[in-house]
Amino acid sequence: MFDLGVLALRLALGAVFLAHGAQKAFGAFGGPGFQGATGFIGSMGFRPARFWTALAVGGELVAGVLFLLGLLTSLAGLLVLGTMAVAIAKVHGPKGFFVQDGGYEYNLVLIIAALAVAAMGPGRFSLDYVLGLAR
Numbered sequence: 001m002f003d004l005g006v007l008a009l010r011l012a013l014g015a016v017f018l019a020h021g022a023q024k025a026f027g028a029f030g031g032p033g034f035q036g037a038t039g040f041i042g043s044m045g046f047r048p049a050r051f052w053t054a055l056a057v058g059g060e061l062v063a064g065v066l067f068l069l070g071l072l073t074s075l076a077g078l079l080v081l082g083t084m085a086v087a088i089a090k091v092h093g094p095k096g097f098f099v100q101d102g103g104y105e106y107n108l109v110l111i112i113a114a115l116a117v118a119a120m121g122p123g124r125f126s127l128d129y130v131l132g133l134a135r
Contacts, residue, residue: 002120002123003123003124003125004123004125005123006117006120006121006122006123007070007123007125007126009113009116009117010067010068010070010073010117010122010123010126011067011068012113013063013064013067013076013080013110013113013114013117014063014064014065014066014067014068014069015064015068016064016110017060017061017063017064017067017080018060018061018064018065018068019064020060020064021057021058021059021060021061021063021064022061024036024037024053024056024057024060025037025057025061034053034057037053037056037057038050038053041053041056044090044091056083056086059079059080059082059083060079060083062076062079063076063079063080063083063114066079067114067117069126069127070122070123070125070126070127070128070129070134071122071126071127071128071131071133072128072133073117073118073121073122073126073128073134074118076114076117076118077114077115077117077118077119078118080110080111080114080115081111081114081115084107084108084110084111084114085111087104087107088104088107088108092104092107121134121135122134
C-alpha cells in the first residue's frame with residue numbers, strides 16, 4: 001500500500017506543479033502566460049524579471065514532470081521547496097496563514113508533501129526505482 005500511496009501523492013504534486021507552471025509559461029488554464037508572470041515577478045522587485053520568471057516557471061514545470069515520472073524525486077522536492085518558499089516570503093506570508101485570505105497555507109502543504117515524498121522515496125512505481133536510484 002505504501003507504493004500506491006506515494007504514487008498518488010507524487011501524481012497529485014506533479015499535476016499541480018505542471019499545471020501551475022503551464023499557466024505561467026503558456027497561459028494555460030486561464031494563467032497569465034510568460035509576459036504576465038514576468039510583469040508580476042518584476043512588480044515584486046526581482047531583477048532581471050525575465051530571468052527570475054524563467055527560473056520560477058522552469059522550477060514548477062521541471063518539478064511537475066519529475067514527480068509525475070518518479071524521477072530524481074529529491075531534486076523535485078527541492079525545486080518545490082525553493083519555489084514555494086519564495087512564494088511564501090514575497091506573496092503569501094504577509095497575508096497570514098489561511099488561503100482564503102491569500103495566505104501561505106496551501107504553499108506550506110505543498111512544501112511538506114514534496115519533502116515527504118523526497119524523504120520517503122518515490123516508491124516502486126517510479127523511474128527512480130526502475131533505474132536503481134531508489135529502493
